[in-house]
Amino acid sequence: MRFVGAALRSASMVSSRGRAVLVRTAVNQLRFTTVDAVPLLLLVGTLVGLTVLVQANLHASELFGGTLGRIVAATVVREVGPLVTAVLILGRSGTAIAAELATVGTLGERDALEASGVDPYQYYVLPRVGALVLSGALLTIVFLAAALVLSGLVAAVLGLIPAAAFFGSLQLALLPTDMAWAILKGAVYAGGIALFCCHAGLFAGDRATGIPQAVTRGVVASMVFIFAVSAAFSIVLYA
Amino acid sequence: MSASVLTLRVASTDGVPSWEREFEPGAVHIVEVPAGWGGQLVRLAVGLPARLDGRATLLGSDLAALPRRERLGAVREVGVLPQPDGLVSNLTVRDNVRLPLHFGRPAPHGAEEETDTALRLCELEGIAGVRPTDLTLDLRERAALGRAICGRPRVLLLGEPLETHPRRGAVRLLAGCLARTGTTIVFAADPERFAGLDTMHHSTEIRHHALGTR
Numbered sequence: 001m002r003f004v005g006a007a008l009r010s011a012s013m014v015s016s017r018g019r020a021v022l023v024r025t026a027v028n029q030l031r032f033t034t035v036d037a038v039p040l041l042l043l044v045g046t047l048v049g050l051t052v053l054v055q056a057n058l059h060a061s062e063l064f065g066g067t068l069g070r071i072v073a074a075t076v077v078r079e080v081g082p083l084v085t086a087v088l089i090l091g092r093s094g095t096a097i098a099a100e101l102a103t104v105g106t107l108g109e110r111d112a113l114e115a116s117g118v119d120p121y122q123y124y125v126l127p128r129v130g131a132l133v134l135s136g137a138l139l140t141i142v143f144l145a146a147a148l149v150l151s152g153l154v155a156a157v158l159g160l161i162p163a164a165a166f167f168g169s170l171q172l173a174l175l176p177t178d179m180a181w182a183i184l185k186g187a188v189y190a191g192g193i194a195l196f197c198c199h200a201g202l203f204a205g206d207r208a209t210g211i212p213q214a215v216t217r218g219v220v221a222s223m224v225f226i227f228a229v230s231a232a233f234s235i236v237l238y239a
Numbered sequence: 240m241s242a243s244v245l246t247l248r249v250a251s252t253d254g255v256p257s258w259e260r261e262f263e264p265g266a267v268h269i270v271e272v273p274a275g276w277g278g279q280l281v282r283l284a285v286g287l288p289a290r291l292d293g294r295a296t297l298l299g300s301d302l303a304a305l306p307r308r309e310r311l312g313a314v315r316e317v318g319v320l321p322q323p324d325g326l327v328s329n330l331t332v333r334d335n336v337r338l339p340l341h342f343g344r345p346a347p348h349g350a351e352e353e354t355d356t357a358l359r360l361c362e363l364e365g366i367a368g369v370r371p372t373d374l375t376l377d378l379r380e381r382a383a384l385g386r387a388i389c390g391r392p393r394v395l396l397l398g399e400p401l402e403t404h405p406r407r408g409a410v411r412l413l414a415g416c417l418a419r420t421g422t423t424i425v426f427a428a429d430p431e432r433f434a435g436l437d438t439m440h441h442s443t444e445i446r447h448h449a450l451g452t453r
């Protein structure tokens with residue numbers, strides 16, 4: 001909590017000249033976390049969507065004909081989509097952030113910045129948190145598009161489901177509020193990942209052995225955060 | 240408030256007896272220290288955790304005792320050459336040199352002009368667009384020196400600087416940098432390297448100290 005407080009205080013003290021530097025860092029982070037990750041998100045989203053579709057189709061046809069779209073929407077949009085997106089962000093970008101910031105400590109970069117009057121929270125944490133929050137929201141949309149649309153098309157081409165019935169029921173089942181909550185969840189998960197991984201990296205010490213330890217700490221803390229927040233969202237929104 | 244720019248008190252370490260020294264403003268202080276101490280003394284002075292046990296008062300403040308935000312504000316008036324150089328690896332030399340100006344170090348002649356001057360004084364113009372990972376150690380150190388003098392730091396703290404440079408080149412670089420600041424304190428394991436400074440730099444008094452030597 002102290003770390004979050006320090007980061008927030010730093011955010012309120014950025015000068016206009018410093019802001020340009022931070023925006024440039026955030027754009028780089030955004031490119032790596034979002035743009036470069038789109039192919040992976042499309043692939044995994046399609047595969048996860050297919051997996052859910054096959055199971056949902058099995059039960060939907062047995063129990064409630066025509067409810068395939070509802071089951072998929074409820075499962076993918078409300079729960080699986082933001083969660084898997086967060087895990088992918090953690091695997092690609094969270095680990096990279098923790099390793100990068102831990103390396104920065106071993107190279108003396110962080111101390112040199114502090115000795116020059118540059119706030120490490122401003123320079124390292126703010127752009128990464130900002131970029132990951134935005135990435136979390138955008139990549140959740142990408143994942144959901146792949147998991148709902150691409151997987152539906154693939155399943156239809158493979159003859160696993162009737163395409164018209166699926167997309168018809170999906171259209172009826174998709175609620176704007178569910179989409180909005182999913183995007184918000186994606187942003188919250190990614191923001192948490194950025195904070196935990198930045199914290200782990202910045203406080204990794206000045207030895208090389210601290211780098212893998214920082215990555216492990218960042219990943220474990222982020223995982224616990226993601227699943228705890230996911231459970232909390234489910235209880236508050238749907239229980 | 241003390242009239243000195245920097246007061247250093249270092250406890251007995253590695254067989255070196257404890258010592259205390261005040262550094263007056265408006266001079267260049269060349270301080271002989273045991274090898275490996277230069278970077279640690281600079282860290283001590285700016286309030287960063289150091290391997291040496293001691294206290295420092297820089298520009299009237301014990302920076303180690305200040306809250307982080309106030310400490311950052313205070314060190315913006317100080318140019319530091321740390322060991323290791325701590326250049327940001329994904330920024331070019333030019334961006335590294337001017338980075339402190341973006342975060343509050345005074346730049347009375349504008350950021351671009353101050354940056355150009357620092358690059359010229361440290362003979363970095365030809366490599367301004369290169370990233371530190373593509374540089375040799377001596378070029379990296381010059382870039383870090385450029386970052387230290389960019390803007391108008393009131394005090395310049397150099398920890399065992401330019402040790403891999405040829406002696407004449409090191410003296411020439413240092414002489415060029417001295418005009419950028421009011422007070423310079425050089426912690427050097429081999430102060431003889433800077434023996435020619437007196438003849439190249441006439442406008443500031445140069446004082447030699449032998450502290451903490453065995």
